[in-house]
Amino acid sequence: MKKIILTVAAVFALTFANAQDKKESTGEGFSNGDLYLTGTAGFSSSKTGDLKNDGFTLSPGLGYFIADNLAIEGQLTYESTKVDNGISEDKTSGFGIAAGVKYFWTPASKFSLSIGGNLSYMSTKYDNADVTTKEIGVNIPLGLNYFVSNDWALTAEWGGFGYSSNDNGGDGAEKTTGFNLGVDLSTISFGLLYKL
Template sequence: MTKKILVMALLAIGSFANAQKGTILVGGNISYASEKTEFQFSEEKVNSFTFSPKVGYQFHDNWTVGGEFAVTSSTNDNGNVEEKLNGFKIGAFVRYSVPLNQTFSVFADMGVGAQNQKYKEYGPGNSFFKSKADGVYANVTPALFINMKKGFGLNFSIGGLGFETLSYDNNGADVSNFYFNFGQTFNIGISKNF
């Protein structure tokens, strides 16, 4: 009896994996965050929005390759100074996925590409400061996929690791940042294989 269940489970996993080969993957995340902090004499409001779609081709049962980009916009207003940051990323990704059964699979995305940020600061007395930076990024994000119906599903991730560089114009600083935020963030996205 146990052998029959094991064989049926292996066949189900194999049929789920083969159903994905040769398909187009479309997916991504949209996130919005708003935070208000009260201080003794002032308050600070931070709003941020990110849209990060990706499109790929699943050329093997477990492998997908494709392109990704992300657009980010955030504002920080503390009553005296208003900061605005707009960012853009474009790159490529490789995904390795392992189906656990017909409903669940785990995957890891590795993305690399170029990025650009524009920063503006508006201060008291109509003072104004702006800067621009260009750089590169690389990241690895493990995630869980839940198949809702016919290849359409939800993606859940709780962080990953990455590296990014930014070089600011007008003799500004060169910044390199390595981060490991596994367990510190939570993202939900959707994806569909066609």
């Protein structure tokens, strides 16, 4: 009788442990093989006298966990700005693409910190000047995710270190290159993430 009770107890214990593992893998947080959609959107508008400046940015992205702590990501970006001084309008529009990797310290938990590395390309057209600039960049952002449900998370990303090179339209124009090390929170961006 003692062996039967111990066997039943062992079966219940293993079943409970297995149920807990399944709950963790389908609950909040990430695990190997998870696919997610992420992105940011922004709108800005300012006016000083007759000068009005409007801007819009949309950056959807897709990520996939290739290991428990490591995800690969891809992102598209669309930007549009309009400056109106009451006499004329200057419009710009840009399209960009980025790809990279991101390492998560505690991916299976509700709250996770991350560090990443990505390579980006952005093409921006200035309508009035009839010039198109091309910019490449490398960025090492710090980030965090906070799951508010099993599928939705709030995200924040801070561009810690970056390098960029802009051809300023080419055709003999001098390139602009720059390094950026952000130590304040002025470069922080917020977004949403949906785990598929």
